Amino acid sequence: MSDVTDxxxxxxxxxxxxxxxxxxxxxxxxxxxxxxxxTIVQHLVPRSELQDILGERSTNLRHLESDPxxxxxxxxxxxxxxxxxxxxxxxxxxxxxxxxxxxxxRWAIVGLTAHVGATYLSEGIxxxxxxxxxxDPGMIDARDIGVSxxxxxxxxxxxxxxxxxxxWLYWPVPDNATTRx
Numbered sequence: 001m002s003d004v005t006d007x008x009x010x011x012x013x014x015x016x017x018x019x020x021x022x023x024x025x026x027x028x029x030x031x032x033x034x035x036x037x038x039t040i041v042q043h044l045v046p047r048s049e050l051q052d053i054l055g056e057r058s059t060n061l062r063h064l065e066s067d068p069x070x071x072x073x074x075x076x077x078x079x080x081x082x083x084x085x086x087x088x089x090x091x092x093x094x095x096x097x098x099x100x101x102x103x104x105x106r107w108a109i110v111g112l113t114a115h116v117g118a119t120y121l122s123e124g125i126x127x128x129x130x131x132x133x134x135x136d137p138g139m140i141d142a143r144d145i146g147v148s149x150x151x152x153x154x155x156x157x158x159x160x161x162x163x164x165x166x167x168w169l170y171w172p173v174p175d176n177a178t179t180r181x
């Protein structure tokens with residue numbers, strides 16, 4: 001008889017645990033919900049219109065020069081691709097624990113610092129390459145959107161949350177283990 005009672009309470013406990021997990025990282029899951037909406041939009045609009053939408057929100061050299069704040073924020077609201085589920089997994093594994101550990105505000109500061117810093121570093125290198133003839137001048141309008149720099153910064157800061165003996169095992173992992181979106 002107690003087996004039936006335990007089985008009846010299992011869905012309630014799972015739901016409670018899930019909501020506790022979500023409430024522990026409200027900014028992470030709010031952002032994830034916004035990414036779900038924009039991903040649905042990506043599936044609904046025609047391909048040519050989608051290219052325009054994403055192009056207007058790109059942190060490329062032209063937009064960083066003319067409207068940096070807008071594109072730095074807008075690029076965080078879109079994923080470069082059609083698949084949201086991998087982001088759900090990554091946000092649950094990395095962003096949610098980091099937000100719970102750091103607090104929402106510090107989590108956002110760390111991620112935004114990584115996003116802005118890495119964007120300007122990579123686009124600065126591209127600008128130098130264009131100026132010195134190593135890259136095509138058409139790259140000034142290359143599309144660069146997504147959440148990868150924010151995610152990379154959070155993953156980096158999470159390594160300091162690992163127990164000391166394990167922390168240093170992650171240090172030599174090459175930077176190209178994460179892809180740029």
